[in-house]
Amino acid sequence: MVQPPGFEKQASDRSKLVCRLKKSLYRLKQAPSTWFEKLQAYLVDNLKFKELLADALLYFWGSDGHKIYIMVYVDDVVITGENATEVNSIIKEINTSFLSKI
Template sequence: MEQPDGFTQPGHEHLVCKLKKSLYGLKQSPRQWYKRFDSYMLQISYKQCEYDSCVYVKSLDDGSSIFLFLYVDDMRIAANDMHDVLALKALLS
């Protein structure tokens, strides 16, 4: 077993985590995932739509907007410029 990429701590490469219980399949799993996702979107300056909590909007410097639509575990991104879409995809990966 190895530490996941990006989580390796220098000098502690030999350490791993013991999984007490799988998060997958638990009834609270979707809520925990959504809370983490929502927190990250707000951190990167997106605003949640007040009428639909699964729609996030960010106004860009050029006056345009970028939208992220979330449905269960699927996302759709809408923007005028493909560069903006790719930048958001990079932030989410």
């Protein structure tokens, strides 16, 4: 880790110091897993996505030959599919329940 510009300090023996993080990045250590559990429940229960056995972070929905995949990684969500209208519909659905930036 490198000290941020303007906050560089050296120890009395002229060695470099490191920064110490006093709080977790999400304020609460359990916040990322709580967010993921809510998203997972919403995708499976409300939007009827299926969790793939090969990867617990990949979700699938298919109807009338159209497929939509959602990949969740930490706090990023990637949505892709064959039909742009259906993908945009899913994005709107998720935006009604979760704060997100498009």
